[in-house]
Structures are given as C-alpha cells and as structure tokens.
Amino acid sequence: MTLRQGFDPLILTATGLACRRGERVLAEGLEFTVPSGGILLLKGANGAGKTTLLMTLLGALRPASGRFAFEGVDTESAFIHFLGHRNAVKPHLTLAENLAFWASVNGGGGLSSPAALEAVGLGPVAGLDAGYLSAGQTRRLALARLLVTPRPVWLLDEPTAALDTQGEAMVAALIDAHLTAGGLAVAATHLPLPLRSARVGELRLDP
Amino acid sequence: MMSAFTAILLRDLKLALRTGGDWLTLALFFVMVGIVVPFAIGPDRELLSRLAPGIVWIAAFLSVLLGLDRLFRADHEDGTLLLLRLSDLPLAGVVLAKLIAHWLLTALPLLAATPLLAVMLSMDPPAFLRAVVSLLVGTPGLVALGTVGAAVTVTIRRGGLIAPVLILPLAIPLLIFGVGAITTGPGPDQSGTALLLLAAISLIAVAVTPFAAALAITSAED
Numbered sequence: 001m002t003l004r005q006g007f008d009p010l011i012l013t014a015t016g017l018a019c020r021r022g023e024r025v026l027a028e029g030l031e032f033t034v035p036s037g038g039i040l041l042l043k044g045a046n047g048a049g050k051t052t053l054l055m056t057l058l059g060a061l062r063p064a065s066g067r068f069a070f071e072g073v074d075t076e077s078a079f080i081h082f083l084g085h086r087n088a089v090k091p092h093l094t095l096a097e098n099l100a101f102w103a104s105v106n107g108g109g110g111l112s113s114p115a116a117l118e119a120v121g122l123g124p125v126a127g128l129d130a131g132y133l134s135a136g137q138t139r140r141l142a143l144a145r146l147l148v149t150p151r152p153v154w155l156l157d158e159p160t161a162a163l164d165t166q167g168e169a170m171v172a173a174l175i176d177a178h179l180t181a182g183g184l185a186v187a188a189t190h191l192p193l194p195l196r197s198a199r200v201g202e203l204r205l206d207p
Numbered sequence: 208m209m210s211a212f213t214a215i216l217l218r219d220l221k222l223a224l225r226t227g228g229d230w231l232t233l234a235l236f237f238v239m240v241g242i243v244v245p246f247a248i249g250p251d252r253e254l255l256s257r258l259a260p261g262i263v264w265i266a267a268f269l270s271v272l273l274g275l276d277r278l279f280r281a282d283h284e285d286g287t288l289l290l291l292r293l294s295d296l297p298l299a300g301v302v303l304a305k306l307i308a309h310w311l312l313t314a315l316p317l318l319a320a321t322p323l324l325a326v327m328l329s330m331d332p333p334a335f336l337r338a339v340v341s342l343l344v345g346t347p348g349l350v351a352l353g354t355v356g357a358a359v360t361v362t363i364r365r366g367g368l369i370a371p372v373l374i375l376p377l378a379i380p381l382l383i384f385g386v387g388a389i390t391t392g393p394g395p396d397q398s399g400t401a402l403l404l405l406a407a408i409s410l411i412a413v414a415v416t417p418f419a420a421a422l423a424i425t426s427a428e429d
Contacts, residue, residue: 055428058293059292060289060292060425060428060429061428061429062429077295078293078294078295080293081293082289082290082293084286084289085286086284086285086286086289087285087286088285088286088287088289088290089285090218090222090285090287092222092225092226093218093221093222093225097221101214101218102290104210104211104213104214105211105214105215105291105294105296106211106294106295107211107294107295
C-alpha cells in the first residue's frame with residue numbers, strides 16, 4: 001500500500017467558516033488548518049453538521065460565511081476524493097467493472113483494479129455483481145475507489161460505517177498510508193480510528 | 208477527459224442493457240399508441256394516413272417524456288452524480304455523455320419501431336421516410352430539453368412526472384415542426400422548411416442543454 005508517489009505539500013485552512021444546509025446555519029466560526037500528512041477528525045452529535053462541513057469542503061455547498069482554501073494544489077484539476085454515505089456502487093456491474101469505471105472517469109494512475117480490490121479484502125469476489133455484496137463489502141468497494149486514483153485530499157464521511165473490526169483497522173491503515181504519502185484527510189467519525197499518524201486534529205461540532 | 212466521457216456513455220448503455228427490458232417499455236408504449244389509434248378512429252384509411260404524422264409524433268413525444276425521470280435519478284440516489292462532479296470532466300460533459308446514452312436507449316428503439324406504426328396508420332412509403340427523418344432530427348432536441356427538466360427535478364423525491372410537465376411548453380415547437388416535416392398538404396409542400404426549422408431547434412437545444420442542466424444540478428444540491 002506504499003506504491004503511491006508522494007503528493008506536493010498542501011494545506012487546508014478555514015477561517016470563520018460557517019456551513020449551512022438550505023437556510024439553516026449548522027456550524028459557525030470554524031477555524032482549522034490541516035497540513036500535508038495530517039487528518040482532522042470531525043466529532044459531534046447527529047445533525048451537528050459534519051456531513052454538511054464535508055459537502056462544503058468539496059464544493060457542493062456554498063459556505064454561509066467565512067472562507068476555506070486548499071493551498072499548494074492545482075485547483076484546476078480534480079484533487080478531492082469523497083467517501084459519502086452513498087457508496088456510488090452500481091449493483092448490476094461487477095466489482096471490477098465498478099472500479100474500472102471510476103478509474104477511467106477519475107484518470108487512474110494508482111493501484112490497478114485487482115490490486116485495489118485485494119487491498120480492501122475483496123480480491124476473491126472481483127467478478128461478482130456488486131448487488132450481491134453485503135453492506136460492509138459495498139463499503140470496502142467504495143474505499144477501493146480512492147486507491148485506483150491518487151488524490152491528495154480525502155473527505156471521508158463515516159468511513160468505517162458497516163465495517164467489521166478488521167475493516168476498521170484496514171481503513172486506519174489506508175488513511176495512514178495516504179497521510180504518509182503526503183496527503184491530507186478530513187473524516188467525520190464516531191468511532192475512534194486506530195491511527196498511527198501523529199498529526200491527528202479534532203474538531204467538535206455542536207448542534 | 209475523453210476516456211471519462213466514453214466511460215460514462217458506455218456504462219449507461221451497459222447498465223440499461225443489463226437491467227433488462229426496462230428501456231424497451233418506451234418503444235412498446237410508442238407501438239401501443241400506434242396500435243390503439245386505428246381502433247379508436249375506425250378503419251378509414253384516408254383519415255388515418257392524414258392523421259398519421261400527428262399520431263406518430265404524439266406517441267414519440269409522450270414516450271420520450273415518460274422516460275426522462277431515469278436520466279439522472281439512479282445516479283443521484285446512489286451518490287454517483289456527486290462524485291462525477293469531482294472528476295476532471297466538466298459536469299456539462301457528464302450531462303452530454305448521459306444525454307447521448309439516453310437518446311440511444313430511448314429514441315433509437317422508437318425509430319426502429321416506426322415501420323410498425325407506418326403499417327398500422329397506413330402511411331405511404333414517402334410519408335414513412337419523412338417520418339423517420341423527422342424523428343431522427345427532432346428527438347435529440349426533445350431528449351435535450353427533457354434533460355434540463357430531469358436535471359431541475361433530480362432532487363425532488365418521486366418527482367417522476369414533474370419534468371415532463373415542466374418542459375412541455377418548451378417542447379411544443381418541436382412537436383409542431385416535427386409534424387410539419389412529415390405533412391405535405393393541403394396547400395404547397397412546406398415539409399422541407401419545417402424539417403430545417405426542426406433541425407435548428409434541435410441543434411440549439413442540444414448545444415445549450417449540457418450547460419443549463421449542469422447549472423441546474425449544481426444549484427439543486429446547494
């Protein structure tokens with residue numbers, strides 16, 4: 001899992017950021033910086049605005065006020081991977097086809113499809129239709145998407161949802177490898193991730 | 208970027224063909240209208256062939272509109288649409304790829320089924336040929352307008368019939384010139400002019416749609 005080349009140093013800074021969903025402002029006055037090799041864990045009750053903050057960072061929602069910026073990265077080309085609640089897996093395509101689709105859409109350049117499936121523990125079922133997968137396996141397939149195309153920024157929404165303990169360890173290892181390569185990540189999570197990385201920040205959102 | 212475009216196009220076709228005959232129901236609907244009308248109107252061949260252009264277009268119009276909802280629905284619900292916004296291919300390119308795939312899946316079967324309608328509606332061979340050309344030229348515009356409607360309504364749950372209702376007024380010119388491109392009389396034959404106008408509307412719609420639909424999708428989430 002260390003084949004990936006390093007990323008250029010980059011930094012995410014937010015100043016006075018306020019997120020909104022519709023007309024409702026969910027989190028205000030957020031200040032944080034995430035450097036290369038760092039991860040910011042978003043904590044907070046359900047409905048505190050964790051997903052909304054991630055959606056704001058990926059550019060799908062406009063912030064209510066304040067600003068954030070990714071510096072040191074070419075913002076002209078895509079540089080963000082998002083892992084949301086919805087796995088974007090097509091049940092009628094096989095696992096390999098699902099991954100191959102994302103590899104050609106996102107440009108590939110990372111692990112090959114078989115290697116990525118192996119890395120998330122789905123190697124033996126690569127030829128199966130994704131519709132037959134369990135919730136946890138579908139989640140693993142969604143994670144494999146992040147591995148076939150290297151991108152410096154990972155925005156993860158409950159990355160360990162539906163995963164077993166071994167899966168949680170796998171997610172932590174994948175994130176560690178990503179951070180070691182010089183990427184950065186923002187993750188909303190309730191469960192403690194067994195991360196080895198030193199640069200772990202935490203942001204608590206209050207409803 | 209081209210590979211992303213073709214990947215989306217091919218994936219949409221593959222998914223549609225693999226999920227079974229879902230996409231064929233529209234062609235079936237098209238044929239059903241053609242079969243039902245002669246029974247409703249009666250066996251007057253003269254009258255039937257006079258009404259045929261209008262009936263062919265009404266059938267095509269309705270079946271294209273009915274298929275609109277599935278254009279973005281599945282991709283929106285499983286999160287694919289959001290991720291496609293994070294690719295290097297501009298969203299307008301994504302929309303164009305999906306538009307072409309949708310046309311191939313909904314309008315092409317209609318064209319293939321047109322001979323059946325021609326027989327049922329006792330169209331003569333020249334009229335049948337004009338009908339095929341008219342549909343070939345007009346349906347891309349119809350699908351394009353529908354794409355905008357589908358993009359605007361994609362975040363509305365169970366908004367199945369809202370998109371057709373929304374774009375109906377915009378699509379009426381296509382219907383008028385589409386029928387005009389098949390009809391030759393009474394009076395001087397103006398089907399050629401109508402066909403050119405139909406082509407013009409169709410081209411404008413296809414050119415503008417990707418940008419309009421992309422804008423609708425980005426602002427719908429916000």
